Amino acid sequence: MKTKSIKRDKVNIITLGCSKNMVDSEVLSGQLLANEIDTVHESGKRDHNIVIINTCGFIEKAKEESINTILDNVELKKRGKLDKVYVTGCLSERYRNNLEAEIPEVDAFFGTMELPLILKRFEADYKGELIGERLLSTPQHYAYMKISEGCNRTCSFCAIPLMRGKHTSRSIESLVEEARQLVQRGVKEVMLIAQELTYYGLDIYKKRELPKLLNALADVQGLEWIRLHYAYPSKFPMDIIDAIKDRPNICNYLDMPLQHASNNMLKAMKRQITREEMEDLIGNIRYKIPDICLRTTLIAGFPGETRDDVEELKTFLQKMRFDRVGTFTYSHEEDTSAFDLVDDVPADVKEERAQEIMEVQQEISLEKNEEKVGKTFKVIVDKKEAGRYLGRTEFDSVEVDNEVIINSSKKLHPGDFVNVKITKAYDFDIEGEVVG
Template identity: 35%
Template sequence: MSEPNQTAPTTAQTAAPSVAFITMGCAKNEVDSADMSAKLVDAGYRIEDDPEQADVVIVNTCSFIQAATEESIDAVLEASSYGNVASGKAKLVVAGCMPARYGADLESELAEASSFVPCSKEDDIVEVIDRMLAVSRDSFVEDSAASHRMAAPASAYVKISDGCDRFCAYCSIPYIRGRYHSFTADQIEADVADLVARGTREIVLIAQDTGRWGQDFDDPLTLAWLIDHLAKKFPATWFRVMYIQPTGVTDELIDAVAANDNVCDYFDVPFQHSNPTILAAMNRTGSAEEHLALIHRIRERIPNATIRTTLIAGFPGETDDQFEDLCSFVGECELDYIGVFAYSREEGTRAYRYDDQVDDDEKLERAQRLRDLADDVCTPRIAQRIGATMDVLVLGTEEDGQLYGRAQCQAPDVDGVTYVDAGTPGEFTTVRIDDTLMYEMEGSEVQ
């Protein structure tokens, strides 16, 4: 019997393994999945839409609150039951916030997974997959479809920083995502240029704390500078900024939004509460008066600005009177969109240890009352848009063929859509708003 030829080149070519993503949680996770996906495609792997057909299934988890952790665990367990994974033909990877938050504990709990990739290791996803599959990428047959980057969606998120230094008492993000670090302007511009070249018409800039962007550089820059720079560089693209903490809404930022038609007149400013004692217990600042002054400052410069906030009901120690303060604030605030959450008690956060927790039923009741109040305040404001003419980015069609898109006053995933009677997905159209239904709008094309 002859010895195997140790030096013969391994010329056998194999189809590149395919990787599917299941993404849980917020837009920031969608960006992380898209980044991992791009790295894998660049390394020769194929991206498969159907996880049951893939060689590797990556569940990019969310663990921001307990409910999100439970949903992510369910998603991992469901993925582990897919025929390809259950038979051992495909590998299961758990990525993102859950491994970042629970570390080794998770590894012993979820034996179904072959690998765990916390947020901080997602840049190494190619090496992780190479190692796990024990493959040589040199042997992959080049797939012409895979070698071209996928078309990008009409509207896409771009992350401008990661981590957070604010340590709000209820929030686990600083423990999961680490300290605040801005991505460089060059890196952000390259991400935007890549998306625009692949067909994206709206860029939504996100981070845990967008208003702080650039402050951690040796030569500090500002968010105002960044959006002005991007808006001028890509004049045919809409830009929208989400998650601007109240202290980040500077006059310079408002001026930069006002000065650029392609920057949406849209401010997403999480207030979380309006009572100063509760805000202080949250390790945040402000008061109803300060929030109202901020809203006034924006509208003084941009009268038609759309302003969104999020509020938390039932934070530990919230008395009936303090909750009534919050309700009064909602009644006065003239905000366009208000997201309401019942406080979620998260292990490892400072507020977890507060001993004056509000009863669960009471928290849910307060949150519902606040939501109803928010609907009473916001939906008449949406209805005031009837008769207005506005540009809409057409995004696609519903199952029944109805075209829909979003105007500058509607952020993705949270504010509803505009149904339109004409237009091409991926293109802008100008419509007159004919009707509204709660948060949705309906418009007909203006010739």
């Protein structure tokens, strides 16, 4: 007599938002797999019966994407295509009560720090010995490393402290061990991420210890590139720059979101710094490392922003000549201090201003890329696409920065390092030939 087989659960994790969310999903995947629960990430095969959606709640567009993703999967559940839908991450942390009332078909909502509770739903145990082990959703040759959680800053536009809590650093020992594990798995580049890198260590070591962490990570054999993302400019510790300069495997790259350059806007945003202080800081950094790549992020359309503020920001960009710039339009977020201000810049004007800013940067980027023509750079190969290889220099991070179009007569593989002589420059990319 035939017996009906019981189908095992298979979990698909969908990640929305930033790289910090991606790391959370990778850790969750590792824990589920260690508990012998079949788990995939962003699977399009539809052979899973459970979905966990790791949401973003940072700005309005991200919240809309998260809600639409939840509704799409709830609809699949209604049609019998899924058994369970779970929701975690920042949107769930921030709006759990509202979401539970409005989308009751979701089986459970979890906050940003409730990994053990998610595991309990699967009758699984949180395995402390797995700290640092995760199922990478990135290509094998690079990974993100989250060195701390939360943020103690009080920027008026930002809701992250509401969703992620106070700053909490991981120990140097745990991060070094994770880096060693990643290298053993083939990782050659790590991108250090946090809500605020420069605060690292203040809570557990009673002083800023990012330089000490950087030197410890730079000692890990086989770790070829270490990259820094999200450093706060106010009272920036210059010994971070000394560590970058002294260690050859720390990329000459710093991501420092400035948000604006008008003193009126910086004060309203509660950034604790002036335009003049930012210019001095950038000058000091470039004095120590002349060829460092500086990336920044800017907000267009903050409450009260005038045409004069926009022109001042554009002048600042032309003077500072950042290597990389990203912009996003202001999102009016409840429970932030800026929510008390009148959101008086229309949405279409915000978009126009963001476009204006990027047009200024586009010219700067092209000029900087043209300066690279004829020079040779060490490039990491990321992928082959449409018959050509794509990679990055140490001055470019994944997805957000320039790519190098690599022409090569020999076969290359993701994770290979090659020397590329640049032959062409574009607005946001460069092209070259493999040499040597």
